[in-house]
Amino acid sequence: MKPKILVIDQYSLPLLDSALVEDEWFREFKLPETSGKLRRVVIGDNIYILSEAADENSGYLVIYIGENGVFSSSARSRNVFERIIRVALTQFDRGISVPVPWQKFHAGSRLSVYAESYLRGNVERICFDRSPAGTANIYAFAVTSKALDLDNVPIDIECYTFAMEQIVDALITDIQPIINGGNYGIVLSEPLGLRLAGSGTLLEWYEKRLNSEQLNFVNKSTDGPLRLRGAAGTGKTQAMVVKCLRDLYDAADKNLDYRFAFLTHSSALAHEVVRGMLYALDPSERWANLFTEDGKPRLWIGTLYELAQLQLGYEKKGLSPLSLDGIEGRDYQRVMINDSINQTNSDARIKFGLLNECPDFSDRMEDLDARDALIEEIMNEFACSIDAENIRKGTTDAERYIKEDREAWQMSLPTMNHRKILLEIHSAYCLELHKEKYLSMDQMVADFGRYLSTHEWNQLKERDGFDRVFVDEYHYFTRVETMVLQNLFKSRAGVSGRWPLYMAYDLKQSTRDTNFGNGISRFRNPGVGESIPVDLKTVYRSSPQITALLRDLDGSFPAIDLEGEFNTYIGQSAQPSGEIPTLQIFKNNTELVDSIFEQAIYAAKSLPAKGNDVAVLCLNEKLFSIYRDAGRIQDKFIAITSREDMKDLRYAKNRCVFSMPEYVAGLQFDTVFLINCDEVELSVEHISQGARRRYVSRMYLGASRAIRHLSIASSLERGGPNGILNLSITSNNIVKSENLKSKEKKRKTPSTY
Known part of the structure; x- marks a missing residue:
């Protein structure tokens, strides 16, 4: 008989989140004897995966796996499972958020996310109830072929209720015997960040493993901005995580109601690497269980985009940010820019006007063999200049863009007419974005920046703002993104006139020019006061050769x-x-x-x-x-x-x-x-x-x-x-x-x- 319900307690979720799961596991959801902290119990049509810490008051993820259940999606089962686990983690850990490209949509207690990357053409969505039968659990109850009104998606609440009525019986059931051997399709592995950080507690790293340069950074006063510079492999992220954890615990021990943010440019780096490193430093996960008097997590980890989505609630408005983090996103942008070039090239007004005045640029636009290189240059110009500064054709900002001197690192646009052509291409590109109902990440950040200057945020920042902000991979942030950072702080954080913003970066690792927009002075003074540099010179990764x-x-x-x-x-x-x-x-x-x-x-x-x-x-x-x-x-x-x-x-x-x-x-x-x-x-x-x-x-x-x-x-x-x-x-x-x-x-x- 095919099981109908899979129940997982909240403490098992992090272990399953880092597990290696193959397709065969979804047949019977078995666990090998070597699974250690997890056990599998079967009661009737229900399967329970429980940790040693689970009890009747724990939170639970309940998944409908019966006929036409969540794994009936055309998406790969392990991809669906990973997304279900991540959404469930956000239910029980308020410091975790759903990645922007998953397009979380709310309707009351229900929400849905894409079953896999929508840029691959799959628009199926996984549906959840975050308060099934009025409880604090989360129920993944269906998968739909497209976005639907969540209130109209059928839910089998009786199966959920019956499974949860058996939870006490499951908890007191002894571990059921498992036949040795066989391929169970699952291996419980350590988080990626744990492997990168290696062994060693917070105290061991502080007292024995950090070198003098890293220790200097960790011990720096927290009343002003610091910039941590170092080549690849010098341990910048490790030093940032150690300082963050030490400062967090120091504030908690002193009963200071402080909030910390650890921001990265990549959701995967935040949730896979940084969280794994924190777990390695303190497996008790005290850092994940500290909350302010208002019930906010004392440590928020994620990307600036996730923070913007949290405050602006775009998913509730049906807007879809376009993620350019993956190959699919960049390929899609490349196609859109290519179409915009062709459209601009065929516009008689432009062809016999601006392009006639710039024969070199006209030749580049018509040379299909060199089109890839041109698109790459245009993509970079959009990212580091035009979109970064929210420049639109016909505005005063556009006039400034056309007339201002250009830096050596920028795309070669020697005359004002060359720049006008770029704005024409960009205008066609923006119309295409609008037609497809996408919101670019730059547009999202620009909206967030404006929101942070509103009266609403001025009231909320004392509750939702931060006392310390750590930014890893600062070299990937655009000038517009860095301008947002200074407005994330609570008022009390800047009493000295300098704000505690800690940045780690290596400019030479950046494969785009977004960080060079409007000069590099923002590294020295990122809008929160003059920063103090700390340089790391010892490479721990690569051999001398x-x-x-x-x-x-x-x-x-x-x-x-x-x-x-x-x-x-x-x-x-x-x-x-x-x-x-x-x-x-x-x-x-x-x-x-x-x-x-x-x-x-x-x-x-x-x-x-x-x-x-x-x-x-x-x-x-x-x-x-x-x-x-x-x-x-x-x-x-x-x-x-x-x-x-x-x-x-x-x-x-x-x-x-x-x-x-x-x-x-x-x-x-x-x-x-x-x-x-x-x-x-x-x-x-x-x-x-x-x-x-x-x-x-x-x-x-x-x-x-x-x-x-x-x-x-x-x-x-x-x-x-x-x-x-x-x-x-x-x-x-x-x-x-x-x-x-x-x-x-x-x-x-x-x-x-």
Whole structure:
């Protein structure tokens, strides 16, 4: 008989949230004997998964799994389950929120979210009741083929009531015997952040593990802004989390009714990595169970977008923010910009007017072979200038944009007519967004900024605002986003005229120019008073040989005046000596892909942690999409196509991770293959200094993910290795080899695993 109800207590949710769950688990929801803290009880048609801490007063997630239940969705069952778990966690942990792209919609006690990414074309939604039968539990009761009026979605409340009537019997039932052996389809694994942080309590890190530079930051006074600067692998996030936790507990112990915010640019970094690191430092999760006198969580963790959604309630208004965090979102934006270019190019008024005055730009718009490079430049211009400043054609801001001097890192638009053409393309792009009923993330932040200046927020900020704000990956925030931060504080937080904002960043890891908009002075004074810099110089991730290569890449950054914030790479490795990175050269892309993935799989099988310690990172976005969909290598990798996919790392097993550097920022791998480091990327005639800087940043970010082994691959089909590597070749910080002959040679490179 097929079970109808699955009941999970609130303390089991974090364990299941980090578990490796395969499709076969959803047949019987069995747990192996090695599951440890969880046990499975079956009573009639109901299955109960219970933790040691569960009792009759605990909160419960109840899932309808009967005929036409939530797992009847066309979406993959594990994806649906992960979203159900996340929504349930928000029910019992007010410091957790639902990611913006899931498009949470409320109707009374009911809510729904997308069953999987809507950008993949699936519009199915999972429906919940957050107060079934008037209780404080949460009930995932249905999946719908599209967005419907939630009040009209049928709910089997009798099944819920009957299952909860049996909860006491389930709690007192002894663990039922399980036959050893077999594949249960589930492995309870540690959170990603726990693996990154390693062992050690908060006290151990503070007293023994932090170096003097990190300790200096942690011990700094909390009455003003601090900026923590350091190269990749210097432990910026670790120092931020330790300081946050120490300051939080210090305030709680002194009975100070303080609220803290830990903001990141990526929801996955916030909820997977940062929360895992907090759990590693204090497994008792005291940090998750501290609340203010008003019942607010003392520590709020998430993105600025999630905070904006929380305050503005866009999901209640039926608006859909467009997420550009994943490959799908960027692909969609690219298509929209391409259509906008074509529309602008075919407009007789523009073609015989502005474009006639700018023949060089007209040629670029008509050159389909160079269209990808043009779209990339336009995407960056929208993000770092036009959308960031909320500039619209015909406004006074547009006139300022047209006439003002431009920085060296910006897109090459030498005359006012060039900039007018960009505004025409942007106008067509915005009309397309409006037609599709999407709200861009920049528009959402702009609305949030305006809200924070209202009388309403002036009343609410003493309750909903913060006393301390930590911002990791500050280099990804636009100027508009950073302007929002100063208005998040409670009034009392700035009594000294300086506000306690703590920023961690490495400008050279940013693959976009959004952080350079309107100057770099906002790093020194982010609107909350002059900040004190703290520099980290010891690299804990990469071997000395990889660190030497990173120093060479640092020397390849264009000479851009960034007011002292674009410092020379001075990191010194604290890791044991390792192998010199290799440069592999192939005849064409096909040979490159076949050989590199063969090497990656061999490395994945040879390492104890298997595939999630081996990554193949592509430097070209278009090629990444092509390779990702290539049938010949589909069984060799798990694709990370956005930073929200970090949880999928647990499913790598004997496969490698395949992604782009920006989507694995914050992660580290024993072995990294950096592919398509090709000359053609830098040989485009119209490439700007900003485009060159972004490409070097992508190389730097990708190479800095490696701990022990780094191999860079290039294709002669695309011009061979680009000139950025020349310094490393001449200084012998990379070993060059040409893979043009036998497959045997490919299998032997690199030499040791």
